[in-house]
Amino acid sequence: MKIFEVTKKDEKTDARCGIIKVYGKEYKTPMFMPVGTQATVKGMTPEMVKECGSAIILANTYHLWERPGEDIVYNAGGLHKFMNYDGPILTDSGGFQVFSLAKPKDIKEEGVYFKSTIDGKKLFLSPEKSIEIQEKLGADIIISFDECPYYPATYEYMKNSVERTLRWAKRGKDVHKTDQLLFGVVQGGEYEDLREYSAKELIKLDFPGYTIGGTSVGEPKDVMYKMISDSTKHLPYDKPRYLMGVGDPIDIIEGVIRGIDMFDCVLPTRIARHGNAFTRYGKINLKNAKFKEDYTHLEEDCDCYTCKHYSKAYIRHLLMCNEMLAGTLLSIHNIRFLIKLTEEIRSHIENNTLLEYKEDFISKYRK
Amino acid sequence: MKIFEVTKKDEKTDARCGIIKVYGKEYKTPMFMPVGTQATVKGMTPEMVKECGSAIILANTYHLWERPGEDIVYNAGGLHKFMNYDGPILTDSGGFQVFSLAKPKDIKEEGVYFKSTIDGKKLFLSPEKSIEIQEKLGADIIISFDECPYYPATYEYMKNSVERTLRWAKRGKDVHKTDQLLFGVVQGGEYEDLREYSAKELIKLDFPGYTIGGTSVGEPKDVMYKMISDSTKHLPYDKPRYLMGVGDPIDIIEGVIRGIDMFDCVLPTRIARHGNAFTRYGKINLKNAKFKEDYTHLEEDCDCYTCKHYSKAYIRHLLMCNEMLAGTLLSIHNIRFLIKLTEEIRSHIENNTLLEYKEDFISKYRK
Numbered sequence: 001m002k003i004f005e006v007t008k009k010d011e012k013t014d015a016r017c018g019i020i021k022v023y024g025k026e027y028k029t030p031m032f033m034p035v036g037t038q039a040t041v042k043g044m045t046p047e048m049v050k051e052c053g054s055a056i057i058l059a060n061t062y063h064l065w066e067r068p069g070e071d072i073v074y075n076a077g078g079l080h081k082f083m084n085y086d087g088p089i090l091t092d093s094g095g096f097q098v099f100s101l102a103k104p105k106d107i108k109e110e111g112v113y114f115k116s117t118i119d120g121k122k123l124f125l126s127p128e129k130s131i132e133i134q135e136k137l138g139a140d141i142i143i144s145f146d147e148c149p150y151y152p153a154t155y156e157y158m159k160n161s162v163e164r165t166l167r168w169a170k171r172g173k174d175v176h177k178t179d180q181l182l183f184g185v186v187q188g189g190e191y192e193d194l195r196e197y198s199a200k201e202l203i204k205l206d207f208p209g210y211t212i213g214g215t216s217v218g219e220p221k222d223v224m225y226k227m228i229s230d231s232t233k234h235l236p237y238d239k240p241r242y243l244m245g246v247g248d249p250i251d252i253i254e255g256v257i258r259g260i261d262m263f264d265c266v267l268p269t270r271i272a273r274h275g276n277a278f279t280r281y282g283k284i285n286l287k288n289a290k291f292k293e294d295y296t297h298l299e300e301d302c303d304c305y306t307c308k309h310y311s312k313a314y315i316r317h318l319l320m321c322n323e324m325l326a327g328t329l330l331s332i333h334n335i336r337f338l339i340k341l342t343e344e345i346r347s348h349i350e351n352n353t354l355l356e357y358k359e360d361f362i363s364k365y366r367k
Numbered sequence: 368m369k370i371f372e373v374t375k376k377d378e379k380t381d382a383r384c385g386i387i388k389v390y391g392k393e394y395k396t397p398m399f400m401p402v403g404t405q406a407t408v409k410g411m412t413p414e415m416v417k418e419c420g421s422a423i424i425l426a427n428t429y430h431l432w433e434r435p436g437e438d439i440v441y442n443a444g445g446l447h448k449f450m451n452y453d454g455p456i457l458t459d460s461g462g463f464q465v466f467s468l469a470k471p472k473d474i475k476e477e478g479v480y481f482k483s484t485i486d487g488k489k490l491f492l493s494p495e496k497s498i499e500i501q502e503k504l505g506a507d508i509i510i511s512f513d514e515c516p517y518y519p520a521t522y523e524y525m526k527n528s529v530e531r532t533l534r535w536a537k538r539g540k541d542v543h544k545t546d547q548l549l550f551g552v553v554q555g556g557e558y559e560d561l562r563e564y565s566a567k568e569l570i571k572l573d574f575p576g577y578t579i580g581g582t583s584v585g586e587p588k589d590v591m592y593k594m595i596s597d598s599t600k601h602l603p604y605d606k607p608r609y610l611m612g613v614g615d616p617i618d619i620i621e622g623v624i625r626g627i628d629m630f631d632c633v634l635p636t637r638i639a640r641h642g643n644a645f646t647r648y649g650k651i652n653l654k655n656a657k658f659k660e661d662y663t664h665l666e667e668d669c670d671c672y673t674c675k676h677y678s679k680a681y682i683r684h685l686l687m688c689n690e691m692l693a694g695t696l697l698s699i700h701n702i703r704f705l706i707k708l709t710e711e712i713r714s715h716i717e718n719n720t721l722l723e724y725k726e727d728f729i730s731k732y733r734k
Contacts, residue, residue, distance in 0.1 A: 039684065043691045045672075068659070068684040076662050076680055084676040292435070295443050305412075309451040313443055317406065317435040324410045324691055 003181060003208050004029075004240040004261075011352045014232065014259035015345070020056075020209075020240050022181065023088035023140045027055035029240065029261035030345050032252065032338040033090065034268070038063050039073070039083040041335070042269045043327040046085040051305060052336040053343070056088040056141065058264045061133055062097030062125075066118055070136035078138030090141040090264070093130045093172075093185070096213070096245065099148045107147060109164065127172035135178050142176075143211060144169040146185040151219040158189040166201045173205055183209040183242060186231045190223050199234035209240040212260070216245050225254050232259035249278065249341055249365060253358045256345050263342075268334030273327040275319045278337040280364050286330070291316045304336035305329075370548060370575050371396075371607040371628075378719045381599065381626035382712070387423075387576075387607050389548065390455035390507045394422035396607065396628035397712050399619065399705040400457060401635070405430050406440070406450040408702070409636045410694040413452040418672060419703040420710070423455040423508065425631045428500055429464030429492075433485055437503035445505030457508040457631070460497045460539075460552070463580070463612065466515045474514060476531065494539035502545050509543075510578060511536040513552040518586040525556040533568045540572055550576040550609060553598040557590050566601035576607040579627070583612050592621050599626035616645065616708055616732060620725045623712050630709075635701030640694045642686045645704040647731050653697070658683045671703035672696075 008017040018029040034041050034049055035058045041049050049057060059079055064070060076082040079089050098105060102114035102123075111126025130145035146165040149158060169184050176182050184207035188194030202210060212231045215224045224246075232241055240261045246252065247265020255263060268278065275287040277298045284291075284298075294312040306315075306329040318326035348357040375384040385396040401408050401416055402425040408416050416424060426446055431437060443449040446456050465472060469481035469490075478493025497512035513532040516525060536551050543549050551574035555561030569577060579598045582591045591613075599608055607628045613619065614632020622630060635645065642654040644665045651658075651665075661679040673682075673696040685693035715724040 038688045038690055039681070040690050040692045045692065045695070063688075067687055068680065072660060072680055072684070075660060076678060082678070082681055084681075293439060293442065311443060311449070313435065313439055314406070314449055314451075317439070321405045321430075321434055323405055323407050324694065325407045325412065327691065328412070 033264040062094035074136040089139040091139040127168040195230035272330030400631040429461035441503040458506040494535040562597035639697035
């Protein structure tokens with residue numbers, strides 16, 4: 001089944017505009033996907049998320065497996081109904097959380113043994129189990145179970161890991177039986193040949209889409225950008241490419257330039273809860289005393305709910321009083337900021353002006 | 368200026384339906400007013416509050432005086448603009464907070480000296496200062512500065528306190544210079560003659576509305592109900608009567624039966640943040656394990672946003688994960704519950720069936 005089409009290729013970079021068909025509808029790429037880790041985008045109703053222009057949103061398999069358990073979500077009618085999101089949903093494999101949250105862990109050929117981060121009980125996650133959970137959760141796009149090693153890892157370690165992740169991808173695909181779209185994960189760390197190998201072997205399994213894993217795990221930015229290029233250049237032109245866990249505005253632009261179509265990140269909601277807002281001129285922290293009597297909006301030309309109705313002084317007041325609405329208002333703005341960024345990126349790909357846009361954006365953002 | 372009209376008097380009780388004219392519009396009473404202590408109804412956007420059917424909402428003078436300060440609200444264009452609420456707003460006098468939060472305090476004829484609950488700095492609040500702050504905050508209805516003694520207080524203490532509160536009411540009225548509606552506060556504790564005295568002396572000052580203070584300060588329910596009757600029976604028929612800080616559903620019904628038109632309380636949002644929901648059959652706590660796989664709504668016949676879209680199982684999941692949305696969804700339901708209660712009360716006053724409604728409501732609610 002063809003789920004993706006490139007509608008415009010940038011003439012100067014590997015960036016492309018595309019359309020992904022999912023949830024019975026068509027959505028434009030490049031796209032930013034807000035994250036609802038525990039089946040809720042923190043501090044926001046689903047309507048607020050949609051009002052920001054969201055298409056696909058994420059939920060985390062690991063978290064939902066632990067709480068409330070995939071059977072409860074399944075019995076509720078699946079994730080869409082459980083969390084009241086009338087739009088496409090993607091679940092990750094749980095792999096990243098096992099490797100980042102669970103310690104200690106014991107990685108075996110059959111899967112990973114580790115302890116619950118909630119109650120310490122012994123858990124086991126495998127390619128088959130990950131698919132089984134994701135099938136019960138019922139998202140539209142699901143992801144192969146992979147190992148996500150930290151940076152730096154030795155070549156030897158990474159080679160073995162990539163081989164195992166490929167075997168896991170095959171095992172997951174073999175047991176996958178719903179019409180959910182199962183994406184494969186390119187790993188390989190900073191090793192160009194391993195990225196190539198990982199991509200090419202995955203392609204043999206013919207996934208409807210591919211994700212780039214193993215970035216944002218401690219590596220410098222230039223290494224991350226090279227990891228992306230080293231992966232995308234071996235991936236099929238007509239399949240979507242999803243860079244997992246990246247949401248810094250500049251990283252999104254750099255990712256698009258290297259051929260990425262989809263991004264997700266907790267960054268916009270996480271920084272919001274700490275009082276931060278994205279702006280064209282870099283992040284600002286609303287707790288700063290200088291905003292005490294600033295009656296302007298976060299961004300005067302922003303079309304988000306927050307900027308339409310609230311001043312910096314009000315948001316600062318809410319933050320100083322630990323009021324929940326502060327996180328909500330900042331999350332709305334930050335998610336809208338990243339989605340608007342992808343809208344602008346699409347428009348500049350159409351006009352072949354993405355490089356100029358990048359230069360202009362960075363010059364202001366880093367000011 | 369006539370701001371209130373009784374449109375229907377219950378034939379069997381002192382309950383009445385009325386219309387209050389404020390903020391350039393007409394609103395029906397009896398009415399429940401959600402509380403936005405710090406210029407935000409906790410966990411809700413103003414749109415959510417309005418969707419619950421809210422008319423007047425409250426903000427607390429004491430809190431806003433301390434943070435962000437009345438000048439910041441004034442410079443922002445007043446409370447309506449600051450907090451983005453396009454509807455009538457009422458501020459209290461700060462009196463209740465001074466007496467309940469600030470310790471120690473030194474009550475003098477000129478006002479009250481006490482320490483900030485935030486940073487311990489010395490503060491002074493007086494009738495004049497309260498009016499000045501409330502004029503800057505810019506609510507539509509404001510309240511006289513009063514002393515709110517705890518229950519029980521000696522007759523001697525209460526008599527002196529009532530006398531002083533009356534002198535304060537006069538002083539506040541003398542300096543009040545905007546067209547905000549200034550309400551007087553009936554005090555007198557559980558002493559019938561002091562309630563009568565307080566009411567009659569206030570009437571001489573001819574306020575556009577009267578509030579009943581000094582309830583919910585530790586007294587038994589039957590004492591509270593008598594305090595209400597002892598106050599309302601001396602108040603003018605054609606002026607609104609507002610019972611401060613009462614939001615228990617049964618207390619609202621009992622208050623209406625004794626001639627109360629307006630109620631406010633933090634109860635619906637406060638209990639929400641602890642996982643509780645009002646239902647016809649009493650409060651339920653969604654943290655209870657029995658709701659783990661309960662895919663029904665909080666109330667199947669409720670028309671609130673929460674009951675339209677979410678199951679008890681989902682709300683319980685959010686609570687277990689400490690997700691902000693739990694408090695939001697429960698707050699919406701609880702506020703809608705109390706507003707719907709007043710809507711039903713109005714309808715039963717129209718039909719002279721309020722006593723039957725009360726009996727039916729209590730039999731289910733206390734089941």
